[in-house]
Structures are given as structure tokens and as C-alpha cells.
Amino acid sequence: xxxxxxxxxxxxxxxxxxxxxxxxxxxxxxxxxxxxxxxxxxxxxxxxxxxxxxxxxxxxxxxxxxxxxxxxx
Amino acid sequence: xxxxxxxxxxxxxxxxxxxxxxxxxxxxxxxxxxxxxxxxxxxxxxxxxxxxxxxxxxxxxxxxxxxxxxxxxxxxxxxxxxxxxxxxxxxxxxxxxxxxxxxxxxxxxxxxxxxxxxxxxxxxxxxxxxxxxxxxxxxxxxxxxxxxxxxxxxxxxxxxxxxxxxxxxxxxxxxxxxxxxxxxxxxxxxxxxxxxxxxxxxxxxxxxxxxxxxxxxxxxxxxxxxxxxxxxxxxxxxxxxxxxxxxxxxxxxxxxxxxxxxxxxxxxxxxxxxxxxxxxxxxxxxxxxxxxxxxxxxxxxxxxxxxxxxxxxxxxxxxxxxxxxxxxxxxxxxxxxxxxxxxxxxxxxxxxxxxxxxxxxxxxxxxxxxxxxxxxxxxxxxxxxxxxxxxxxxxxxxxxxxxxxxxxxxxxxxxxxxxxxxxxxxxxxxxxxxxxxxxxxxxxxxxxxxxxxxxxxxxxxxxxxxxxxxxxxxxxxxxxxxxxxxxxxx
Numbered sequence: 001x002x003x004x005x006x007x008x009x010x011x012x013x014x015x016x017x018x019x020x021x022x023x024x025x026x027x028x029x030x031x032x033x034x035x036x037x038x039x040x041x042x043x044x045x046x047x048x049x050x051x052x053x054x055x056x057x058x059x060x061x062x063x064x065x066x067x068x069x070x071x072x073x
Numbered sequence: 074x075x076x077x078x079x080x081x082x083x084x085x086x087x088x089x090x091x092x093x094x095x096x097x098x099x100x101x102x103x104x105x106x107x108x109x110x111x112x113x114x115x116x117x118x119x120x121x122x123x124x125x126x127x128x129x130x131x132x133x134x135x136x137x138x139x140x141x142x143x144x145x146x147x148x149x150x151x152x153x154x155x156x157x158x159x160x161x162x163x164x165x166x167x168x169x170x171x172x173x174x175x176x177x178x179x180x181x182x183x184x185x186x187x188x189x190x191x192x193x194x195x196x197x198x199x200x201x202x203x204x205x206x207x208x209x210x211x212x213x214x215x216x217x218x219x220x221x222x223x224x225x226x227x228x229x230x231x232x233x234x235x236x237x238x239x240x241x242x243x244x245x246x247x248x249x250x251x252x253x254x255x256x257x258x259x260x261x262x263x264x265x266x267x268x269x270x271x272x273x274x275x276x277x278x279x280x281x282x283x284x285x286x287x288x289x290x291x292x293x294x295x296x297x298x299x300x301x302x303x304x305x306x307x308x309x310x311x312x313x314x315x316x317x318x319x320x321x322x323x324x325x326x327x328x329x330x331x332x333x334x335x336x337x338x339x340x341x342x343x344x345x346x347x348x349x350x351x352x353x354x355x356x357x358x359x360x361x362x363x364x365x366x367x368x369x370x371x372x373x374x375x376x377x378x379x380x381x382x383x384x385x386x387x388x389x390x391x392x393x394x395x396x397x398x399x400x401x402x403x404x405x406x407x408x409x410x411x412x413x414x415x416x417x418x419x420x421x422x423x424x425x426x427x428x429x430x431x432x433x434x435x436x437x438x439x440x441x442x443x444x445x446x447x448x449x450x451x452x453x454x455x456x457x458x459x460x461x462x463x464x465x466x467x468x469x470x471x472x473x474x475x476x477x478x479x480x481x482x483x484x485x486x487x488x489x490x491x492x493x494x495x496x497x498x499x500x501x502x503x504x505x506x507x508x509x510x511x512x513x514x515x516x517x518x519x520x521x522x523x524x525x526x527x528x529x530x531x532x533x534x535x536x537x538x539x540x541x542x543x544x545x546x547x548x549x550x551x552x553x554x555x556x557x558x559x560x561x562x563x
Contacts (some may be wrong), residue, residue, distance in 0.1 A: 005356060018353065021122065021269075023456045044117065061360040 002068070004049065007061040015043055016061075032056075040069065054072025077488065079469045082107040086471070089483045104474040108466045115459030116540065121281050121456045121474045124262045130478030132426070132498050137161055139267020140256035140274075141224040143350055147171035147301050147326040148334075150182040151252075152211055155188040156204055156236065157226025160434040161258070162188035172305045173328045180217045187211060196228055201239050208243045208251065209320030211419075220250040220331040222274075230257035250331060252278040262438060263453035263475075264428070265349065272353035280358075283335045290339040293320045298355055298366070299347030301428070302327020304520015309527045310346070310371050310505065316402075317381060319388070325351060340364045342387050344369055346355050346523075347430045349458055371523040372531070374407040403525040411441060414532040417540055419443035421491035426476055426499065427513045428452040433462040435494070435513070438522075438531055439465045447488055450476050454498075471483030478502070492539050507547040509538045 005016045013026035029040040030039025031053050038051035086105045089398050090098050103120040110537040142165040145153045155162030166186040174180030222234050236253040245252040254274045256267045300307040322340050323333035343355045343366035367382050369380035378400045385396035404485035421444045425432045432449035450473035494513035495499040503510040511517050519534050521527040
């Protein structure tokens with residue numbers, strides 16, 4: 001589990017992990033609606049993380065705990 | 074002396090790697106690459122922010138250097154206490170020439186060194202009492218300081234002193250902010266973690282101080298982040314922003330003050346110059362205070378114009394007009410400088426090995442002078458820095474991460490650049506090799522290099538170095554003949 005920060009850029013969501021200074025684009029997010037947001041997220045570098053599905057944050061950037069499922073660090 | 078093509082450059086890297094033992098070779102190979110502009114993600118071809126190979130001459134610093142020397146040192150009214158043995162404090166004092174306006178030792182403390190001078194007994198019995206006493210003494214001797222920061226050196230972390238508790242207690246006693254910074258030198262692989270730790274300390278101990286108590290500010294408030302005022306850089310940048318109609322609330326951290334930090338959450342845009350050392354706090358402010366941030370580049374007229382326009386695009390038309398006005402005002406000056414120096418510098422090749430932002434940010438300034446950057450590398454960059462660098466560099470140029478002394482010398486010997494820009498540790502090695510050299514960490518005791526005024530100094534300095542007649546007198550008379558004979562054979 002690690003803290004990550006999700007931002008919005010003009011190309012979509014951006015993933016940032018302060019601890020390891022990893023910044024990458026989010027290719028896909030399992031749930032992306034106002035009521036249910038999160039789930040499995042896939043990164044541009046092939047990494048997969050999991051955010052507990054929750055109500056979408058009111059504004060981004062937003063810090064949240066995420067679990068690493070697969071991929072490079 | 075032509076430029077290397079891709080195969081030659083790759084062969085050169087292989088040749089340099091030959092000297093290492095098997096394991097080190099495998100490790101170092103990941104840190105060297107030939108630039109390929111088609112790559113969008115640097116991590117596929119270069120590894121960075123990893124521990125240096127033991128036994129090589131790395132040029133890196135430590136977390137303490139990143140915190141005390143880079144981020145906290147330049148704040149002028151914050152006394153940075155080097156908590157630990159005396160050496161670290163002494164060697165991190167004033168070396169970067171972070172200019173400030175104020176009276177040294179009265180209301181400004183950038184070039185004064187404060188250290189708790191740890192001795193054996195402090196390691197045995199703990200140094201917290203000594204720190205408390207030191208803070209009292211500092212308060213008595215320098216009452217006009219506005220805040221203190223405690224920069225811990227290695228032993229503090231090893232013996233487990235509680236500097237946070239002392240800081241909290243003393244802050245309440247003296248009524249000033251006291252920031253404990255856990256920047257022990259052994260943390261992380263380079264000074265980069267020191268920047269991160271400092272950013273986090275500012276986030277936790279200073280920024281929230283005025284939450285809810287700040288006034289609205291003007292719609293044109295901005296803050297300069299990551300400009301350390303080396304030789305007056307931040308001033309040369311600030312006047313441009315003010316001239317285009319913006320209100321610069323804070324300078325982080327060159328010539329900055331604690332009040333400026335506390336006022337930063339009211340700005341409308343954070344301007345980030347050194348991405349590597351201050352992006353953390355910019356990201357935090359984006360999340361907590363909803364302040365957007367952008368990177369800009371104030372080296373060389375083309376990049377300055379580009380950056381001014383990009384900054385202005387975040388504001389209304391008055392600022393956009395202001396930006397155009399500023400660019401139009403300075404362009405004739407810049408044209409004159411380029412007309413003067415470009416003929417003398419055109420086609421010269423540069424190799425850079427610096428830290429922070431310079432290997433990519435100065436490329437534009439060199440190109441304005443008709444020079445070409447053929448190799449660039451960082452001491453402590455992360456992958457996101459290389460992502461940005463690959464775009465700026467030409468194809469088939471060398472990129473090296475955490476280069477060793479041997480690698481640098483070998484690259485310079487083979488690529489034969491006309492100018493090397495690096496730090497003080499490399500300066501004399503290259504002087505002895507007869508290669509013109511600029512110390513690009515603190516502008517070789519010159520500066521400023523940022524902004525339009527800075528470009529004038531930059532162009533002059535590069536000309537002064539590259540075209541210095543001393544380089545032709547480098548060989549002793551009895552060696553001269555040998556050289557000529559060699560040249561004939563070749």
C-alpha cells in the first residue's frame with residue numbers, strides 16, 4: 001500500500017507516487033463515474049494498481065491509498 | 074571532430090564500459106544512453122535515481138547537502154542550524170552564492186554558519202540538550218531572525234535524537250517557527266531526497282501556519298519556486314514577471330523569507346523553475362490549495378519568450394499584452410548580443426554534466442548562441458527529468474546518469490567538445506586536459522544567467538571561456554613539437 005496522487009491533465013488522469021517519484025499516465029481506470037470511482041488502474045508503463053472503489057473526489061489532484069498489483073516500480 | 078553518429082556513440086559507450094568489472098559494467102550500462110527522440114519514456118532506456126556503484130568516483134552529494142545547501146540555505150531570515158559534527162556545516166556554507174538583500178548576521182543569515190559541533194559525549198549521551206541550548210544562544214545573539222530550521226546530520230538519525238520534540242518546545246518558548254528537518258546524509262541515494270524531505274518539512278511545519286488567515290490577494294499573484302538566486306538569478310527573473318504585470322509574492326528560496334513561504338498559498342499560479350527540487354511542494358499546493366503550477370525556462374531569449382507567453386496564457390489579456398510588451402522591449406537587446414557573440418561561438422560543441430534543471434534548461438540558451446549540446450547528464454535526476462531531456466536533446470547525443478569521473482573524462486577525450494559545463498569537482502581535471510570549462514553549479518562565480526539580463530552575462534562568459542587565448546598556449550614548448558609531429562602523421 002502506498003500513497004498516490006491522481007491529477008487530471010489534458011490527456012486524462014495522471015498517476016504520481018511521491019515516495020518513489022513515479023509519474024505516469026493512467027491508461028484505464030476500472031470505475032470512472034461520480035458514484036463509483038477507482039478500482040483497478042493501468043499505467044502507461046504497464047503497472048497495475050488498485051484503489052478501493054469510492055465516490056469520485058470533488059476535485060483533483062487527490063491523494064489516495066493504492067495497492068500495487070503488478071508491474072515495475 | 075565531426076559529430077558522432079549513432080553507431081559511433083554506442084561504440085563509445087561500450088568502449089568506456091569495458092574498463093569496469095562484470096557486475097559494475099552491467100549496472101553502469103543502464104545509466105548511459107544515446108539519445109533517440111522517438112522514445113517517449115526514458116525508463117525504457119535509462120535508469121536513474123539508483124545507488125552509485127561502490128568504488129567509482131561519483132559526483133553526488135547527500136540528503137543533508139540537498140536540504141541545507143540547496144533548499145534551506147538561501148532563505149535569508151531563517152537560521153539554518155547544522156545539527157551534528159562541525160564539518161558538514163562548514164562545507165555547506167555559502168558555496169552556492171545565493172545572493173540576498175539584507176545585512177548579514179543582523180537580519181540575514183545565508184552566509185553565516187550555525188552548528189552544534191557534535192562531540193563524542195553528545196553521541197554517547199544524546200544531543201537534545203545541546204540543541205536546546207544552541208537555540209537559546211542563537212536567539213540571544215541574533216534576535217532579528219524570523220525562524221530557525223534544524224538540519225540534522227548523520228549521527229542524529231543514528232543515535233535517535235528527538236529533534237522534533239526540542240523544536241516544538243523551543244518554538245513555543247521563543248515564539249518563532251522552528252522546523253526540524255530529518256535530512257540525515259545517509260538517507261536516499263543522492264541530494265535529491267534532501268530536496269524532497271525539505272519540501273515535506275515546509276509542507277508540515279510552515280505552510281499550514283496561516284491557513285484560513287490569508288487575505289485574498291490580487292488576481293495576478295504568482296510565486297517563483299525553485300530559483301535559488303545564484304548570482305542574482307531570481308532577481309533577474311522577478312523583474313520580467315513584474316514588468317508584465319504579475320505580482321511576485323514569494324521567492325523560493327533564493328532571497329526568500331518565511332513570510333513569503335507562509336503567503337504562498339494565496340497565489341494564483343506557482344511558477345516552477347527547478348522542477349527536481351520543488352515539484353513536491355507544487356504538487357502539494359495544487360492538491361490542498363488548488364493552485365496550478367507550471368514549469369518555465371528563463372535561459373536564453375527564445376525560451377524566455379516561450380515561457381513568458383505560456384505564463385501569460387494562465388491570465389487575462391492585460392498580462393498577455395504585458396508579456397508581448399516585455400518580449401518586444403528586450404528583443405532588440407538580445408539581437409545585439411546574439412549578433413556580437415554568435416559569430417564567435419557558432420558551431421561550438423558543449424557537454425554538460427550538472428544537477429537539477431540545467432542540463433536541459435540551458436540547451437535553448439546555447440542554441441541561441443549557435444552552439445550545440447552534444448552530451449548532457451544529471452547527478453541526481455529521476456526518470457521524469459530524462460523524459461523532459463530526451464525531447465530537448467538532438468538525436469544521437471550522449472545522455473549519462475550519475476556519470477563517474479572516468480566516464481566523463483573518457484567522453485570528453487573522445488567527443489572533443491569545445492566547452493564542458495560541470496561542477497567544481499570536475500573543473501580542474503578538465504582544465505588540465507586543456508578543455509575550456511565553465512563551472513555551471515554556481516555559474517563560475519559569475520551570474521545571473523536567468524532572464525534577459527542573465528543571457529547577456531551568459532553569452533559573455535561562454536565567449537570568454539571558449540575563445541580564451543590561454544587554450545592555445547596549453548602545451549609546454551618542448552611538448553609543442555611532439556604535438557605538431559603527431560598532427561602531421563595524422
